[in-house]
Amino acid sequence: MHEENVWKTLGSCLRIAMAFHSNLEGTQPAEEFAYSWVYHFDPDDPLKEQALLDSDSVSSYGVGEAGVIRPLRFLEDIAPTLELLGRDERYFVASQHLVASVDSHYFCLVCALQREGYKMHPNHEPEIWEAVETIPKMEVAIVQATRAVEAILGKLGKRENPKKLARAVERWKSLLDLDPHETFELTGKSYLDYYYDLFGIRGDAAHSLGKLPYEVSRRLTIEAQCFAWIILLHYARRHSLDPQAAAEALRLDQAVYSSEPENTFTIMTNDPE
Numbered sequence: 001m002h003e004e005n006v007w008k009t010l011g012s013c014l015r016i017a018m019a020f021h022s023n024l025e026g027t028q029p030a031e032e033f034a035y036s037w038v039y040h041f042d043p044d045d046p047l048k049e050q051a052l053l054d055s056d057s058v059s060s061y062g063v064g065e066a067g068v069i070r071p072l073r074f075l076e077d078i079a080p081t082l083e084l085l086g087r088d089e090r091y092f093v094a095s096q097h098l099v100a101s102v103d104s105h106y107f108c109l110v111c112a113l114q115r116e117g118y119k120m121h122p123n124h125e126p127e128i129w130e131a132v133e134t135i136p137k138m139e140v141a142i143v144q145a146t147r148a149v150e151a152i153l154g155k156l157g158k159r160e161n162p163k164k165l166a167r168a169v170e171r172w173k174s175l176l177d178l179d180p181h182e183t184f185e186l187t188g189k190s191y192l193d194y195y196y197d198l199f200g201i202r203g204d205a206a207h208s209l210g211k212l213p214y215e216v217s218r219r220l221t222i223e224a225q226c227f228a229w230i231i232l233l234h235y236a237r238r239h240s241l242d243p244q245a246a247a248e249a250l251r252l253d254q255a256v257y258s259s260e261p262e263n264t265f266t267i268m269t270n271d272p273e
Helices: 010-021 079-087 089-104 109-113 128-153 162-175 191-207 214-239 243-249 254-258
Strands: 051-053 060-062
Touching (some): 010 079, 010 089, 079 243, 089 214, 128 162, 128 191, 128 214, 162 191, 191 214
Antiparallel strands (some): 051 060
16 A cells, blocks of 8 residues: 655646546546646637746747647536545555556446447457557556555455455455455456456566467456556545535635636537537
């Protein structure tokens, strides 16, 4: 478990919170993520004509052709996650590792966790000649997903030792809003059983997973990433503040973002939802 304080910025927390808000659909590598003040914002102007202040100077420049401009009220939507990331070092570090895992190996989380019915994105399989390039990324993704879970739950002792097993179960129940004996649907095993297995999978990924067939590597990677997501989700449910309390803890000025028109979008980010 990770309990050491780390130096984090609003930007680092915002990047993670935005990724989680989109069910990991909208992750952005840290080196590509930046935020700045937009001056004289006009929703009728194209995105490239919006001006922002460079953090290193007082000169303004165009935002460019890419990016998303969010209304201030978006902060209210992600306030519980932002507040927990700022308050809880364990959750922050675990979240960093999960996002890094998805940066290495992207997949559709929603489809992966969907039990039945049509799946729009069943696997996002690459072309056969691209598979060899993907396997090393999956190895990294498994290691990072395991580290995300480990940051929350720590390493498990030997299962054959009744006392160590009891301590592991007790620690699990004290941290998560999730029954460790409930079935992890993707594997048919209990969550606790899978976590014991995950360390072996992580070892294979770190040393010899590249020797496994692509299909096996892909399945193991998605299972590990989904498991990490579920662990962090239930940890957040146990430890997050409610939206109003989180907004107050972050000192968000509700009067400011409540005064915004509800449909404030730029031309390039117009979202009917």
